[in-house]
Each structure stands twice: as structure tokens, then as C-alpha cells.
Amino acid sequence: MITVSIKPLNKRRYILLLLLPAWFLLYHYLQPLTDLLVDRVFKLPRGAHLTESVRFFIYEVPKVLLLLSLIIFCVGIIRTYFSPERTRKALEGKSLFTGNILASLLGIVTPFCSCSAIPLFLGFVESGIPLGVTFSFLIAAPMINEVAVVLLFGLFGWKTALIYVVTGLFIAITAGWVIGRLHLEKWVEDWVYRIQSGNHPEDEVMRFPIRIKRGLEAVKEIVGKVWLYVMIGIAVGAGVHGFVPQDFMASFMGKSAWYSVPLSILIGIPLYSNAAGIIPVVSALIEKGAALGTSLAFMMSVIGLSLPEMIILRKVLKLPLIFTFIGVVGTGILLVGFLFNMIF
């Protein structure tokens, strides 16, 4: 006996419509609610280290999780309009520099997970997209992701989030272009060029309710994966916020310590999966005198240069190309770090 239950979508749609105003109300009144909880309910002494740490935590955790849910929902819907297959079609036959720009921009909106890096790489190479353009995509896609951007927006403000996106794009475009000019096709594993992929299955025909459903699935999947890191990150950040003395970080992550930029990049490479946890900590460190350029370089290295992705890419790239990739992207991040330490 075959039974299939199809849930009524209408009921859910009403709940969704109610959720949106509830979101805005909660977000708007988060600060007074936090103060009420900390000062009146817990009756913690005002201004004490512990009080300020608790206040920071109680305010920032729901704020970041609220922002994450809404933005991931919207991005999840937007992403249903994009696919690697369409991106590939858009990139076919583009000249090198235009291709790099387009690939980096599409890298932001195309759904991508590092576990799909190999089929994506093979699919791009097979349809004749230049190596450098493919790399622009592979750099932008993980580096400029919605989780990082939302956390930067929530904890640093829109200016830093924008700086991150723009410099990230700049790095993806130029690094891809440089790799393209170096003509490193010889360092791609030989079997890659022998791959013959079958016909691509037809795209799904999607009506809007399905796109909304995909948005909700994205929220469930991504928030389900990162909420714990966000909480831990903010808890550490709250501790730093309340207990670490002002200007404590200035001596080793400040502007005057030039070596701090390359050092942060090196430390950032093996710290991969915790982007959601690291941004809140960095935001607290900046408050204590860490320089913006150094912090930006650190976060970009954590998010953009990830060890597991390198290991995955090793299947299709020979080691010299992996090191060139790390070197070129690392240099880009280094320049960004120095530049922002100089400006701000």
C-alpha cells in the first residue's frame, strides 16, 4: 500500500505572513527587552563586568539569529533563480577579464557548497570556461556568503559588511585574472580533460510557493548548522566585551604591528568551519584595539582560504596549482589588510 501525505500549503502561508510582523516587532524592541530582562528580572548591578557581558550576549544572540533567518530566507528564494548550469551558460565564450568579473558576481548568488566544488569545476572546464574564470567563481562563492555578510552587518554595521563584499569581489576578480594569465592548465590533473558529462537534466519548473519552500528549507539547513557556532562565538565575544581591558589588542593586532596581517592570514587558513563563530569574536577584538585591516584579513582567510576545500580540490588540481591559488589569494588578502590599516 502506497500512501503519500501532501501537507496543505495554505495554512502554512498564513503562518508565514504572521511571522514577518512578529520578526520586525521583536527586532525593533530587542534592546529594551534585553534591558528589561537584565536590569529588572535578573536585577544585575548596572555597569559591572558580568552585567555588561550578559547584556551583550542576551542582545546579540537573538539579533544575529533573527537577521540570519530573514536574510537566508530571502537569499534562499533568490538562489532558486540561479543554478551552476545557468551560470556556466552565462560564462561560456566570455573574454578573460569580463569573465572574471561576471564569474565573481555570479559566485555570490549561485547556490554553492564546497562538497560540490569538484562536479562544478569539471562542468566548467568541460564546457571550455578558462581556468582563471573558474577560479574567480571558486574564490567568490565561499568567501562572499550570506552567513558572513549577515554577521558582519549585525555586529560591525553595514559599512564593514560592504567593505568586505567589495574587497572580496576585488580579490576574486584579480586573483582569477592572475591565475588565468599564468596559464597553469598543465597543473590540472590530466583525467579532468577526458571527462565527458552527460546531458544536463531539465531545469525544474518552479512556481513561487515552491521557491518560498526552498527559502524555508535553506533557513532550516543553514541556521541549524551555524546557530551553535554563533552562540559560542558571541559568548566568547561577550566575555571579551566585558572583561578584557580597553586597547588590550592594540599591541599585537593593532596598526603598528605590521607582521600581524600575514600572521592572521596564516592562522586563518586551518580555522575553517567556524566562520560563524569567529566573526563575533573578531568584532569584540576590534573594540579592544585590533586594527580593522588586520581583522578583515583574518576573517577573509578563515572564510575564503579553507583547508578542507583545498583537500577537495586536490583531486582535480596538482599541488603546485593549489599553492599558487593559496599564494595569489593570500597576497590579495594581505594587500587588503595593509590598505585598510593605512586608511583607517
Next chain:
Amino acid sequence: MEIKVLGTGCTNCKNLEKATINAVAEMGLDANITKVEDIQQIMSYGIMRTPGLVVDGKVVVYGRVPSVSEIKEILLNAIQ
């Protein structure tokens, strides 16, 4: 019914395999489920996103992990 789960061994691929096994068991289908991990074989199905679900040689889902109830609907459609 011949069901194939395409995936190189990431978490999502394992989740899809589990969900498919559950869906088939709940429906009481007579189906043969195999896992395809070889990248060259996966590419021959023309997908650029893993995991993928193939029913009787046809790709029905790729790039995401549907819920068990959605997989049931998909399998039901494939039977008809």
C-alpha cells in the same frame, strides 16, 4: 525499480541516501538502491551539484536533500 544515489561522500549525500532508504521502506517498494561515488560516473548524469537521485536512469533531484515525504511523492510520480 532501480534507484541510484549520486554523491562523493559528503554529509548531504549520506542524508539523501538515508532519506531514500526510509522512503522506499515506508512505501514498501521493491527497489534496488545503490550509491554511486565515482566522480566520472556522476558526471555522466550531467549534474554539477551533488547529491543526485536517479530513478530508472533518470535524474529526478539534484543539488539538495528533499524530505522523506517529498521523496515519496517523487517515487510515486516515477511509478506512474
